[in-house]
Amino acid sequence: MTLGLADRQGELFNAAVRRCEASLPAVSIYRLLHRERDRLFPDELFADLFTTRGRRSIPPSIVAVVMVLQRLEGCSDREAVDRFAYDLRWRYAAGVADETVGFAHTVLVDMRSRLRASADPDRIFRVTTDLARQAGLVGVRRVLDSAPLYDAVATQDTVTLVRAAIRGLLRALPAALAEAVRGGIGRDDDYATAGKPVCDWDDPAAREALVDALVRDGQWALDAISGAALPEGAAEAAALLATVLGQDVERRADGSFGIARRVAEDRVISVADPQSRHGHKTAARGFDGYKGHVAVEPDAELITAAEVGPAAASDAAMSPALLADLAEAGRAETGGDGRPVVYGDAAYGSGEHLAQLAALDAVVRCKVAAPSPPGGDRFAKDRFDIDLADGMVTCPAGVRVAIVATRDGGGLASFGPACAGCPLRQRCTTSKAGRQVRVGPHEALLAAARARQRDPAWWTDYRAHRPKVERKLAHLLRRRHGGRRARVRGLGRVGQDWRLLAAAVNLARLADA
Secondary structure, three states: OEOOOOOOOOOOOOHHHHHHHHHOOOOOHHHHHHHHHHHHOOHHHHHHHOEOOOOEOOOHHHHHHHHHHHHHHOOOHHHHHHHHHHOHHHHHHHOOOOOOOOOOOHHHHHHHHHHHOOOOOOHHHHHHHHHHHHOOOOOOEEEEEEEEEEOOOOOOOHHHHHHHHHHHHHHHOOHHHHHHHHHOOOOOOOOOOOOOOOOOOOOHHHHHHHHHHHHHHHHHHHHHOOOOOOOHHHHHHHHHHHHHHHHHEEEOOOOOEEEOOOOOOOOOOOOOOOOOEEEEEEOOEEEEEEEEEEEEEOOOOEEEEEEEEEOOOOHHHHHHHHOHHHHHHOOOOOOOOOOOEEEEOHHHOOHHHHHHHHHOOOEEEEOOOOOOOHHHOOOOHHHOEEEOOOOEEEOOOOOEEEOEEOOOOOEEEEOHHHHOOOOOHHHOOOOOOOOEEEEOOOHHHHHHHHHHOOOHHHHHHHHHHOOHHHHHHHHHOOHHHOOOEOOOOOHHHHHHHHHHHHHHHHHHHHHHO
């Protein structure tokens, strides 16, 4: 398919233009896209996605406008092409003539696929940040935050997960190899249909027998294909089955297999979306899916970076990607001393994250939580005087001990026998071995950050800028944009969709500027 080119011959006698120019509000994303379509999304921007021979594509400048409006208004692919065909505002934004016909919804599917496979998959989002920089709206302040993105699949229990993984492998295998595997399966199940197997779920013995039989079928399937040359999809299905069997199942003393009495780290929760995970926004609030991360320029309230990561990862895990533009830009676009300023809540106050910000020479406005007192009411770590220069720790009773280095780069101060007759023992520890104080590898950075937070000016600046990212996340997660529910499956596709939404929200913001 070759690159299609949009008409740029003018707007004379175009009913959509006349109607929208007369009736749309002065500040409107439709006006912005109509005015700037060829500067934002010129067809040539997408030339690398197409070949030099074949039929003409729908002009990608038009498709890009439709993709932005689709994401902004929360439309499905079919709804989006209907809007383009019949909504004058969409046709006006896309800059098409009255007689321009619509196109099939598969054009949007194809464009996303081409972008995802390209060397610059997020160019639509990048265009919005480039435009903001050209307008002088992007400085060096960044506010970081994340939000849960619920997956688009059902979380599966172990029995359904194992059976679905076996079924997925059989479907992915070449026909002859799949038939050979089916011939050795022990259960009376052809694994042709989806769903949970038939069982008397009220009978514990029947449940245990089912789990054992499923695991043996899965192991047989993996053994039967061992050493065979598998196509890519079948190899991925085999790896997924091996993962599912390894994470949820254990061998009992009698040789049978049963569900493990533990939750595996980084557990796969659905074969329909193997990259979805259990996550927690707080200790009491869990979710299944991913985390959407953003970096926001607080003065202009524009998104400078948007990433999607695993639900189980920490909020700060995506910080290097979110702040990559600061690392690349250096001091070129800044005034004063040019130091970046990074804001974040306590989730971004870890020692590891502070070390990353120190490498950027950033001014830290990430809240660092106070140490938690053991038992809830005993002396917290900050009641101890930690002298890193001398390698000593002094307890509230005045006892001073040396810090012994540990393998993680930190250290450990053990008060041991000194606690035995200490009058403050009940307020400090209940351990027979006495109180121990761990000194982390980034203890100096944490101590300096807590000291800065005692300055009222620090809090004034923090409260003036940090909450703006909450408002921006609220914009991204509005119900009209699709809410918190992911529209696609897989980390790559969810990330692409998240950045497209960020591009749409940025353009809406620029239209208001």
